[in-house]
Amino acid sequence: MTPTPSGPLGRLGQSPPLLALLGAALLWAAWPVHPAPFALLLFVGFVPYLRLEQVLTAQGARRGRVFAFTYLFLVLWNAFTTWWVSYSTLGGGIAAVVLNAALMCLPLLAFRRTKQRFGTKIGYLSLPVYWIAFEQLHLTWDLSWPWLTLGNGFASATSWVQWYEYTGFLGGSLWVLSVNVLVFWAWFGTGGVRPWTINGPRRWRCALPMLAIWLPITVSLTINHSFQEKGPGAEVVVIQPNIDPYEAKFPGTANFIPFNEQLTRLLARTEAAITPETRLVLWPETALDEVYLEATFNQSPQVARIRQELLARHPGLSLLTGITSAGTYPDAAHASPTARHRDDAGYYDVFNTAAYFADASAPVQFYHKSKLVPGVEKIPPVLSSVLSNIDLGGVVGSYGSQDERTVFPPAPGAPALRLAPLICYESIYGDFAAQYVRNGATLFGLITNDGWWSDSPGYRQHLAYGALRCIETRRDLARSANTGISAFIDQRGTISHRTGWWVGAVSRATVHLNTEQTFYVRYGELIGHGAQGLAVLGIIGLVLVPLVRRK
Structure with missing residues (x-):
């Protein structure tokens, strides 16, 4: 039986449907064209999902139940944010929401499987890898619909991401997911269902995500302040x-x-x-x-x-x-x-x-x-x-x-x-x-x-x-x-x-x-291609490790 947690989410932190709704609502509220400060919600938008997955794991939930709540989280986010596609064509709007949410399930399910197979540390590190690998794929294949690429979420807060001239918008995706993992780690820990505690030696867990948010913003504001328009x-x-x-x-x-x-x-x-x-x-x-x-x-x-x-x-x-x-x-x-x-x-x-x-x-x-x-x-x-x-x-x-x-x-x-x-x-x-x-x-x-x-x-x-x-x-x-x-x-x-x-x-x-050419122009999507390479290694590991253990 799963213990009732204390902490910032209370009983909400034990309800997968409410956690799915909360995560989708946070990402929608963070998305353009809401005011720029709302973009801060991107840094906690995936925390309810990570909590959802943690609770289901502790309950020993079957794969179908995990998939159902993962899909609920993603289809709600898609619907809240891109419902307007239905103005062009109702069928196309429904398809964009339903199918894109299903595709987004793939990196999250790969993350969960990796966490089960290789432990929590490697598992949570794999989340940004799988998600960004998916975003890179979504930029190039026939069913491309990258509207909800996480790095797009800062389009109303451009003064925060002037360093995109080096990383491109997938750098923003890496930033969002990394901070979400750090926030989740600070609130709930990474193993089992642990109450929210940051006493004693755990206090630095709270400082780390704050630093991960404000350091890139500070760098960006510095670039923005000194930048001058170039060319005739x-x-x-x-x-x-x-x-x-x-x-x-x-x-x-x-x-x-x-x-x-x-x-x-x-x-x-x-x-x-x-x-x-x-x-x-x-x-x-x-x-x-x-x-x-x-x-x-x-x-x-x-x-x-x-x-x-x-x-x-x-x-x-x-x-x-x-x-x-x-x-x-x-x-x-x-x-x-x-x-x-x-x-x-x-x-x-x-x-x-x-x-x-x-x-x-x-x-x-x-x-x-x-x-x-x-x-x-x-x-x-x-x-x-x-x-x-x-x-x-x-x-x-x-x-x-x-x-x-x-x-x-x-x-x-x-x-x-x-x-x-x-x-x-x-x-x-x-x-x-x-x-x-x-x-x-x-x-x-x-x-x-x-x-x-x-x-x-x-x-x-x-x-x-x-x-x-x-x-x-x-x-x-x-x-x-x-x-x-x-x-x-x-x-x-x-x-x-x-x-x-x-x-x-x-x-x-x-x-x-x-x-002049920026670093990003010269070298392209280094983050996206790097994530795809790591994702392939992760999937190979998921396939090969069980075979080796059986032998």
């Missing part, structure tokens, strides 16, 4: 047209605005905002949504209007805009794995594309969105053959993408401006964004359409995450949203020139074009 300046304008994606943006919607009228509005708003010093204009994702064949895009009437009515009138001005484009292949042998086929068109790919007009006469250059939203823009190959036989009432199959990170070369009017196009979801990937900087980028241009998520925490979290990319790479970011928030973010991660929600607006600011 350039004036940039971002346009927020605010066209309802559900009611007016696309053909077939109730109040569809013809594409030519949408372009007219963009041109008029841009003309009113630019000055003789403006060097770059950003229009949002799918600003020109009529599907354009890339081979003939430069001859389209819309491109002619842009050149004549905007770029020719303002020498030295460049434009980045989102479009939907299509590229064709001569035959099946040359087609990509995501290519579609029609008898009248042959083999082709559809792309979510960023189109770059360097000036009024240069050919338009393209970048194809590469980090595609699972289930919406990208269907894993294992499901493609199944879904191809099901009528879903729309287009079935993945969008095309590209492997390399395209950096658009500078125009004559701004020789230091080497633009990295980020499209929507791509801005939540640290090393992905850093690849642009390795290729010479001096500015991030983020184009997005956050109107899918309605007036929810989703578009505000998305904005905040962009600040972490700026710290990691020390690059400015200009953000153009169809609606949501358009803004600028500097190299410290400070957000400025915010537009309002659900309003047409423009923002104009001077950005700095840094050419």
Whole structure:
């Protein structure tokens, strides 16, 4: 029979359902876009789960019961924090919560098994290893959904994590999990169900997690105080047209605005905002949504209007805009794995594309969105053959993408401006964004359409995450949203020139074009890859040790 504990949680510390609820609530309250001080709750958000696991272990609970409460903790955290995905599609929102929580169970169950096999010390040390290995995997595979990467939790408290220029956001994940283990150790100990005691020689247990919290914050505040924006300046304008994606943006919607009228509005708003010093204009994702064949895009009437009515009138001005484009292949042998086929068109790919007009006469250059939203823009190959036989009432199959990170070369009017196009979801990937900087980028241009998520925490979290990319790479970011928030973010991660929600607006600011590379840019996700290597060794140990003992 499990003894009743004294200490900070009282009877709550004996109830697995309440502990699961408490842990999920703490992580939700800590998450952007709640005020920055709430991020401190990240350092205790996993403590209720660790207590839950400890209590179940003391009770001799079976694996199924442990899994059930582990899943409850994670599905509640996912639901509390990312429920807004259901605004875009109810089924997708439910799937994101249910499936992501199930995947998150894997590192926690591996931690529990390691603790059982190798003891508490190695077990608790393995928790950050398995979790960060999972987060690294979640950045790269077909079902990628890294929205709840723990390091993202400091996006509203950027002055605390200026050292991300060395570690990237997985350094934040390591920080969070390490402090949680230390706090748990101070409160409950690591063996059995021990009351909360820090008397006599145990007092340092309380001092250690406090030091682990405040030392990195102090280092970060010192970096933040001394940091200076780097690089020459350039004036940039971002346009927020605010066209309802559900009611007016696309053909077939109730109040569809013809594409030519949408372009007219963009041109008029841009003309009113630019000055003789403006060097770059950003229009949002799918600003020109009529599907354009890339081979003939430069001859389209819309491109002619842009050149004549905007770029020719303002020498030295460049434009980045989102479009939907299509590229064709001569035959099946040359087609990509995501290519579609029609008898009248042959083999082709559809792309979510960023189109770059360097000036009024240069050919338009393209970048194809590469980090595609699972289930919406990208269907894993294992499901493609199944879904191809099901009528879903729309287009079935993945969008095309590209492997390399395209950096658009500078125009004559701004020789230091080497633009990295980020499209929507791509801005939540640290090393992905850093690849642009390795290729010479001096500015991030983020184009997005956050109107899918309605007036929810989703578009505000998305904005905040962009600040972490700026710290990691020390690059400015200009953000153009169809609606949501358009803004600028500097190299410290400070957000400025915010537009309002659900309003047409423009923002104009001077950005700095840094050419230096941070440690993180040069060396990438050292923490993530290191954790994966250690995790593999841990799993091998879990498999081999029982075999050796049997022999």
